[in-house]
Amino acid sequence: MFRPAPRASGYFHTAYDQDLALVQTRTERLTLALLIAVLAMFPFIASPFALDLACQVFLACVGSLSLMLLTGYAGQISLGHAGLLAAGAFTTGILAREVSAPFWITLPCSAITGIVLGFVFGLPSLRLRGLYLAVSTLALHFVVIYIGGEYETKRGFSTGIVVEPPSVAGLRMSDGRAWYFVLLAAAAVSLLICINLLRSRSGRAFRAVHARETVAEALGIHIAAYKLLAFVISSSMTSVAGCLFAYYRGFVSIEAFDLFLSIQYVAMIIIGGMGSLLGAILGAAFVVLFPYVIEGMLNLLPNVEKLAGDIFAVNYLAFGVVMIIFLVFEPLGLVGIWHRLQNYFLLWPFRYRPLSGSRK
């Protein structure tokens, strides 16, 4: 499920505790410790720009993990992810602005908005599947955006709502490093929630619903309830991401949550690889960093000045091309590439798993 490192030799469980443990072998413990060390060191050596990029990646991770839960595991397509992010961000923005609520009120309120909206977004899934479901979430996205825009114009914030940075125990959160650790924690917590949810009864039910609804129902899974549950969990996580986004940016405007953002989130899980939490993270990093890579590559070209004004168009073009390349040539996404790489080294010097004595 979430086991990025390969495991060549047999490691057999002899107790239930071992079966339940998240980190199982010494290599895994070591890798995890190294990863934590690197992530903890990063803000002290990185430039503010790299720090900002890392924060964006973590924010995107929360959103893409929740979308992966919904689309990759429960099989419910959503093209309205930006609407849910907007809902969280606007709940925060409105509460902070109108009643100057502190963040320990706005965060749960955003989550509650997410739960309610997840229920609304999920209702069509009870009748619709596939294409029609995607379209209904798309429509709901536009409705949410309309409501947000209406609020902005009616209250006279037509350029956007300014959100003060939150203060925790008298300390104002305006430092980049502090944000780094907060967002890292948020991404880590979302990842833990997803891992644990997916190996529980609900997670298995999600996958059963995805695989074949009729069989799932015959197994005693309440399909309607689990579909709604998937929507509710996913959208509450997304709204929390929206709330963090509002505080991190210090500014909420409806223009930031257009259809392109929804598509970017869908692209994250496609590029990362459907049905894999690692894929959600890799995809989030890829999509967030991609425009900066393109910009960097453009700067290497001669006569850049000509293109400088059209940099966003180049981004669009390149993003479309990359998305098409992944959809057509690498439907398994970055995770697929990673697994192929692993298998290459695991099976070396063979190219295929030997037929006799193979476990799978």
Next chain:
Amino acid sequence: MQLAVNIVVLSSIYALIACGYVLIYRVSRVLNLAHGELMMLGAYLLLTTAWLFSGHPAIALSAAIGLSLVAGALVYIFLMRRMTGEMVLAAILTTVALGILIRGFVVLVWSAQQQYPAQVLAVSNPSLALPGGARISQWSAVLVATTLIVYAGLFSFLRFGRWGMRTRAAGQNALLAAQRGINLHVVYALAWSLSTLTGALAGILIALDSGITGGMPVIGLKAFPAALVGGLDSLAGALVGSLIVAAAEVLLIYYVDPLLSDVVPFLVLIAMLVMRPWGLFGTREELDRV
């Protein structure tokens, strides 16, 4: 009276765009979310041909229309052909990616500013008076007429011609049609180029009426509810659906709030999805799996 004219104009815009969605969906069960962008591409192609043949509107128009036919076929041959038989979601997302690509491409080639091909072509856009005190711009009137012609043409094409029958057969049962010797790839390519053609016609006429901006795909996306309300696989449905969506939009904007403009079609869409997901005239299929 003016309201009625507005409704007719808007509904013929939607209808002209919506038949592109219907054509592709009916033939290959793919929802083309890049339709708005292809429509914008058609309008920009007109801009280029207008620069090339600035004195001859007729040549420029027909060249742009011919180019958009080719563009549609190219999209199928180089991109969507690989997605036939793939998951529905993958095919839809490919069209989304195509749309993003076209958006970037268009800005790079033609810049993002608002442009007026009508000025380049030196054609005027006088406002015509209708009986009853309503007014309609010339290109809007042309657009209404074009919609009628396009629909009549598509109906007779699908109903009478040999290729029309092949198209219908491919839409009904692709495997069986292929077994009977119908070249599915040609039929699909035909559907894509016809769909791009109608979309481009809409884009071109809108551009002649009010200029092109990068925001044109939004109109294309708003026409999608019209196609779905009528039923995604029914041309007649697209006409009725466009009328319903346009009427709802114009009336709500007039009586309630102009800001509603972008959201009304989607409200209608949600209402329709709740009541009758397969649309007014669509065939009730087993709604497809993910």
